[in-house]
Amino acid sequence: MISIRNMHKTYTDNSAKQAVFENVSYEFNSQGVYSIVGSSGSGKTTFLNLISGLDAFEKGSIEIDGRNLDTLSVEAKSTLRKAEFGFGYQFHYLLENLTIHENCLAACHGQDNSHITSILKKLGIYHIKDKFPSKVSGGEKQRASIARALSKKPRILILDEPTGNLDQENSLIVQDFLLNYASENKSLVIYATHDIAFAKRADKSLNIVERSIVEK
Numbered sequence: 001m002i003s004i005r006n007m008h009k010t011y012t013d014n015s016a017k018q019a020v021f022e023n024v025s026y027e028f029n030s031q032g033v034y035s036i037v038g039s040s041g042s043g044k045t046t047f048l049n050l051i052s053g054l055d056a057f058e059k060g061s062i063e064i065d066g067r068n069l070d071t072l073s074v075e076a077k078s079t080l081r082k083a084e085f086g087f088g089y090q091f092h093y094l095l096e097n098l099t100i101h102e103n104c105l106a107a108c109h110g111q112d113n114s115h116i117t118s119i120l121k122k123l124g125i126y127h128i129k130d131k132f133p134s135k136v137s138g139g140e141k142q143r144a145s146i147a148r149a150l151s152k153k154p155r156i157l158i159l160d161e162p163t164g165n166l167d168q169e170n171s172l173i174v175q176d177f178l179l180n181y182a183s184e185n186k187s188l189v190i191y192a193t194h195d196i197a198f199a200k201r202a203d204k205s206l207n208i209v210e211r212s213i214v215e216k
């Protein structure tokens with residue numbers, strides 16, 4: 001479970017301060033699908049980074065299964081992330097010197113199994129598994145990034161605009177896949193999206209409005 005209490009987040013840029021979140025409290029269950037929506041610049045990516053310990057906040061607390069992120073060392077946070085989280089980012093961050101398949105293998109310490117093959121097939125990118133990221137399209141990279149995030153079967157899956165670069169057909173393939181993954185593995189899946197139809201398919205949809213989180 002992820003529990004946020006009275007959290008404040010401010011960015012300071014060239015001494016100018018910008019509050020992104022003010023007094024946010026929210027509890028995620030240990031399993032289920034949550035979407036995050038909000039206009040561009042409202043704080044979706046920041047929110048995903050905060051709840052996974054990748055970004056710091058000024059006030060309040062964020063707990064992952066009772067572990068307070070504020071009291072954990074950088075190493076402990078990194079260990080927690082590796083053990084519990086899988087990430088698929090807006091910009092893919094695949095390792096360029098590894099093939100798509102090797103990127104997936106690297107995420108689960110080289111242990112291939114039928115699981116990776118099955119994910120690549122379901123996402124429609126099995127035929128490009130031996131290509132390097134620079135040789136595939138933006139949408140293929142995005143699906144590869146999702147495949148990599150899922151290859152170690154994370155308990156918590158964080159996705160930033162997972163369908164952002166995809167056409168309608170592939171967007172639906174990814175959506176169905178993610179929703180199935182969550183229910184089959186009893187995982188917590190949290191994704192940010194601008195696609196309102198996709199947002200509505202989550203168990204709960206959270207809207208970022210005026211530096212707050214509002215459940216729709």
Ligand SMILES: Nc1ncnc2c1ncn2[C@@H]1O[C@H](COP(=O)(O)OP(=O)(O)OP(=O)(O)O)[C@@H](O)[C@H]1O
Binds near residue numbers: 012039040044
């Ligand atoms: N590292 C940073 N330093 C300073 N300001 C930042 C930083 N990252 C983001 N911001 C600002 O914080 C606000 C929230 O940004 P964020 O990237 O979380 O928005 P978003 O909802 O993900 O937007 P988009 O839909 O365009 O991806 C924006 O106003 C942005 O300019």
Ligand SMILES: [Mg+2]
Binds near residue numbers: 044090
């Ligand atoms: Mg964003």
